[in-house]
Structures are given as structure tokens and as C-alpha cells.
Amino acid sequence: MGPLVRLFPVGLCVLAMQRTFVTETRVAGVVLQIVLALAAATGAGAGPERGAIGGFTLGLMYDLATGSPLGLTALVYALAGFVAGYTLTLTPTPPWWLSSIFTAIGAAVGETAVPVARTLIGQDGWFTSRLFTIVPVVTAFALVLSPLLVPLGRWCMCVKKPKWKAIRE
Amino acid sequence: MAIYSMGRRRVMILLVLTSVLFVTLDQRGSAIIDRSRSVFALILEPFDAAARVVSRPVINAWKGVTEYDDLVRENERLQEEIDSQRGAEIVARAAILEYTQILTLNRLLGSSSYPTATAQVQGDSPSNFQYTVEIDKGSEDGIAVGMPVVNGGGLVGKITRVTPNSSIVLLIVDPDFSIGAKVLTEADEVVPAPLFPASPTGGISLTPETPDTGSTSTSTTSTTAPATAEAATSSTIDSGQGPLEDLPTTTTTVAPAGETTTTTTLAPPVEIIRETGTLSGQGASLPLVLRFIDDSSSQGRVKVGSTVQTAGGTKSIAPAGIPIGEIVAIRSQSGSRAQLVEVRSSAGDLSKLNFLRVILYVPNTSGG
Numbered sequence: 001m002g003p004l005v006r007l008f009p010v011g012l013c014v015l016a017m018q019r020t021f022v023t024e025t026r027v028a029g030v031v032l033q034i035v036l037a038l039a040a041a042t043g044a045g046a047g048p049e050r051g052a053i054g055g056f057t058l059g060l061m062y063d064l065a066t067g068s069p070l071g072l073t074a075l076v077y078a079l080a081g082f083v084a085g086y087t088l089t090l091t092p093t094p095p096w097w098l099s100s101i102f103t104a105i106g107a108a109v110g111e112t113a114v115p116v117a118r119t120l121i122g123q124d125g126w127f128t129s130r131l132f133t134i135v136p137v138v139t140a141f142a143l144v145l146s147p148l149l150v151p152l153g154r155w156c157m158c159v160k161k162p163k164w165k166a167i168r169e
Numbered sequence: 170m171a172i173y174s175m176g177r178r179r180v181m182i183l184l185v186l187t188s189v190l191f192v193t194l195d196q197r198g199s200a201i202i203d204r205s206r207s208v209f210a211l212i213l214e215p216f217d218a219a220a221r222v223v224s225r226p227v228i229n230a231w232k233g234v235t236e237y238d239d240l241v242r243e244n245e246r247l248q249e250e251i252d253s254q255r256g257a258e259i260v261a262r263a264a265i266l267e268y269t270q271i272l273t274l275n276r277l278l279g280s281s282s283y284p285t286a287t288a289q290v291q292g293d294s295p296s297n298f299q300y301t302v303e304i305d306k307g308s309e310d311g312i313a314v315g316m317p318v319v320n321g322g323g324l325v326g327k328i329t330r331v332t333p334n335s336s337i338v339l340l341i342v343d344p345d346f347s348i349g350a351k352v353l354t355e356a357d358e359v360v361p362a363p364l365f366p367a368s369p370t371g372g373i374s375l376t377p378e379t380p381d382t383g384s385t386s387t388s389t390t391s392t393t394a395p396a397t398a399e400a401a402t403s404s405t406i407d408s409g410q411g412p413l414e415d416l417p418t419t420t421t422t423v424a425p426a427g428e429t430t431t432t433t434t435l436a437p438p439v440e441i442i443r444e445t446g447t448l449s450g451q452g453a454s455l456p457l458v459l460r461f462i463d464d465s466s467s468q469g470r471v472k473v474g475s476t477v478q479t480a481g482g483t484k485s486i487a488p489a490g491i492p493i494g495e496i497v498a499i500r501s502q503s504g505s506r507a508q509l510v511e512v513r514s515s516a517g518d519l520s521k522l523n524f525l526r527v528i529l530y531v532p533n534t535s536g537g
Contacts, residue, residue, distance in 0.1 A: 016216035018295045019303075021224035025231045031297050049180045056184050060191075064209040066295055067330040067337045070202055071191025073296075078184045114298045121192060125344025126298050128452060134297045 040106030042153030048085030055081030080110030
């Protein structure tokens with residue numbers, strides 16, 4: 001229950017930022033995705049399982065807030081956290097730049113998975129050339145914010161440095 | 170650390186199954202999920218409000234930096250448009266008044282006959298794969314799921330989610346949006362020919378030679394006036410300008426010899442072609458697409474520039490007659506008789522919406 005107690009209020013704050021500040025300040029017409037970046041950063045900081053659970057929780061909150069089909073964004077963000085968590089398979093104490101790279105990869109996978117998931121539930125029409133603009137911008141945003149979000153995600157999932165060693169072992 | 174492990178696999182399978190369960194329940198329409206959304210919206214509301222207050226100066230500064238040049242250009246363009254539309258507005262107002270009078274006389278309901286709720290846009294969609302806006306009116310203001318939303322230009326979208334104090338509007342450009350629409354087109358003009366040609370011997374000819382032609386017809390009546398008539402008089406009901414142009418024109422001439430000739434020129438009857446189909450979005454940068462119910466019916470009948478309106482009907486979410494846009498292109502599709510009709514929305518730039526009107530319209534599903 002510990003991680004959820006921390007993740008829920010942090011998620012509310014980040015979600016509020018996403019719905020106001022981040023949505024209004026677009027880059028090249030693309031809405032930056034701070035919740036997705038946090039989901040991926042949680043994975044990069046806390047490992048695949050915790051990243052998946054953290055991403056799932058954040059995605060579920062996102063679905064409840066935005067009216068998208070409940071569970072859809074949750075699945076996608078869980079995937080993003082899971083993928084980003086593989087940084088800890090390379091080294092148990094990754095340097096900040098490696099965590100940033102994996103956060104960006106997780107965000108890219110997550111943003112690409114959104115139209116795939118929508119198509120699977122019958123909502124066609126999202127595979128357009130605009131994807132080639134959206135994914136790089138969202139990825140770059142996650143990369144830039146990762147030095148802040150990775151420690152935050154790690155704190156949300158109650159992962160401390162000694163626990164990392166336990167993961168390694 | 171192993172890439173694959175039993176625990177990791179279990180976690181992922183559990184999350185996937187939970188997601189599928191939630192999606193299924195949501196797609197089937199679950200009251201529990203709707204209630205959960207309402208509760209979560211209430212929890213999130215203070216966070217949203219605080220974030221809005223804190224971020225407003227930053228957003229304004231950001232927009233000042235990134236959008237200043239665009240705003241100047243847009244301002245100049247809009248000023249030119251306003252100037253050019255002033256004259257057209259006066260004519261349009263007269264037409265609207267007449268249209269309203271006709272609807273009242275015939276006891277018909279137009280789209281302006283329904284009550285509306287004016288709302289302000291609170292925010293855009295936070296996703297890149299969803300074209301929605303959130304407005305600051307909800308179920309407490311009488312708004313319900315499915316109601317049409319318009320702005321000054323025409324149809325903007327429909328309500329898809331409602332909480333007590335806010336609602337989510339699915340915009341018309343979203344690929345998930347669809348609505349019944351009709352195209353109104355004037356038929357091509359036909360070479361005018363007299364319906365009742367004057368007899369060579371005078372009098373009335375009641376034998377139409379070409380009964381199915383005309384857009385214009387003229388009838389002439391000659392009578393013998395009393396011999397006391399001395400002066401020649403002529404009276405003309407002039408059509409004048411504006412909406413009266415289509416009224417019949419009558420000319421009466423009393424000749425000195427005592428013969429009165431009355432010539433009535435009927436205005437060309439305007440044949441309106443009405444095609445019905447389903448309109449859907451394709452994304453923000455692409456035009457709307459109209460697909461006709463009968464693939465062959467549209468061929469050669471709808472034209473670029475024709476207006477598109479909501480079709481109405483007992484199953485439609487919107488009353489008939491709300492403007493949607495105009496046809497900008499008609500394309501043939503290889504291997505199909507159906508034509509792809511592209512429509513430009515008349516609602517303007519949907520990424521810069523501010524005030525909207527929700528038409529509090531509930532379809533009359535009883536059909537009566």
C-alpha cells in the first residue's frame with residue numbers, strides 16, 4: 001500500500017499539470033506528456049514490475065480524468081514503465097544519463113502504443129504521418145525531464161538504494 | 170537480473186487482464202465506472218484549479234513568445250474578413266428573419282428553437298490521440314451526454330462525458346465522431362422556355378408544348394377594355410433587391426385601343442437536391458468526410474461549395490439544420506462507386522475555441 005499512498009497524490013498533482021499547463025504549452029502542435037514521462041521514469045528508477053504497476057496506476061488516473069476508455073491508457077503506461085525498467089537489467093546502479101535514455105525509450109514506446117491500443121478497441125484513424133512528429137517530441141520531453149522524474153518515481157514506489165542492491169541480487 | 174521471470178510475467182498478465190476487464194466494462198457502459206469518473210473529477214477539481222491559477226502567468230508568457238506573430242497575422246486577416254462580411258451580414262439577417270417567420274407559420278422547429286447553455290472552454294485534450302475540450306458546465310446546468318455543441322460558425326461536437334460541473338466535448342474532427350448530415354444543392358439551371366406560350370391569335374394558350382422544362386415561365390393574358398379608355402398606363406411590380414428577387418413579376422399594360430395585356434413572369438423554381446449521409450472526422454489537419462447512404466445517389470448531384478447541415482431525425486443527436494460546413498472536394502475512389510466527399514467545417518479553428526453553446530436537445534425517439 002505504501003507506493004500507492006505516495007503515487008496517488010503525486011499523480012493528482014502531475015495530472016493537474018498535464019491538464020492545464022502542459023496541455024496549453026504545445027511544441028510543434030504536440031501535447032507534451034508529463035504523466036507518461038513519470039510512468040516511464042518510475043520504471044527507470046524502480047524496475048520493470050514496479051514501473052508497470054506505477055504506470056498502470058497513473059494511466060488509470062489519466063483515464064478517469066480525461067474520459068478516454070478506462071484501462072486503455074493504463075495498459076499503455078504500464079508498458080512504458082515496464083520497458084523503461086529494463087535499465088536495471090543492464091546495471092543495478094545506472095548513471096543518470098542511462099536512466100534518462102531508458103525513460104525516453106519507455107515514453108516513445110508508450111506514445112506509439114496509444115494508437116495501437118485504440119485501433120484494437122475499434123477506434124481507427126490515428127495512424128497518420130503526424131505520429132512522426134508526436135513521438136519524437138514526447139520522447140524528447142521525457143528525456144529532458146527525466147533527471148527530475150526518475151528520483152520522484154523512485155520515491156513514489158518506495159525504492160531506496162539498499163533495495164536496489166536487493167534487486168540486483 | 171533476469172529479463173524474464175515468473176513474477177514479472179505474472180504482474181504483466183495481471184495488469185493486461187485488468188485493463189481488458191476495465192475497457193470491456195467501460196465500452197459496455199458501466200454505472201460504477203461512470204460514478205468513479207464523477208468522484209475522481211471531484212477529487213481532481215481543486216488540484217486543477219490550483220494548477221490553473223499557478224500556471225496562468227507562465228502560459229500567457231509562453232503564448233506571448235510563441236504565438237505573437239501568428240496572432241498579429243490572424244488579427245489582420247480577421248479584420249479584412251469582417252470588412253468584407255459586413256454587407257453580407259445585412260442580407261443574411263433578413264434571410265434569417267424570413268426563415269424564422271416561415272418556420273413559425275408552418276409550426277416547425279428550427280435549430281434556434283431549442284434552449285441552449287453557454288459554456289466556456291476550460292482546457293483542451295491532454296492527449297495527442299483524442300480531440301476533445303472540457304467546458305465549465307455540467308449536469309447541474311441541464312447538460313447530458315449526446316447533446317450537440319455549437320459556436321457562432323456551426324457544429325463543433327457533441328457531449329461525451331458529463332460531471333456535475335463540467336463536461337467533455339468530442340470535437341467534430343475526431344475520427345470517432347460521426348453524425349447524420351444532409352447536403353443541400355441547387356439543381357443545375359435549365360435553359361428557360363415558356364410554359365404557356367402566347368397564342369399567335371392572342372388570348373390564352375393552355376397547351377404547354379414543353380411542360381417539363383422551365384426554370385422561367387411567362388404567361389400573357391389579353392382582354393378587351395371598355396372603349397372609353399384613352400390613356401395608356403403601365404404598372405410593374407418590381408422585384409427590387411434582396412430576398413424579394415424571386416417573386417413573380419407582373420406587368421399590366423392598357424393600350425389606347427382598349428386592349429389590356431397582362432404579362433406575368435414567374436421566377437425560376439429552384440430545385441433543391443437533398444442528399445443524406447454520415448459525416449465523420451479524420452483529425453485536426455484534415456477535412457471532414459461525408460459518406461452517403463446510397464453510394465450512387467451522390468454522383469453528379471452534389472457539388473463543391475454545397476452546404477452541409479445536420480440531418481436531424483428521431484435517432485440523431487442534433488436537430489436538423491445546424492450548419493456543419495461546405496463541400497471542398499469530391500473524389501472518386503478506385504474500385505468503388507461511392508465518392509469521397511470532403512467537407513470544410515464552418516466552425517473555424519477548433520484549437521482556439523473559447524465560448525460554446527450546448528443545445529439542450531433531446532431526440533424525440535418516440536417518433537411522434
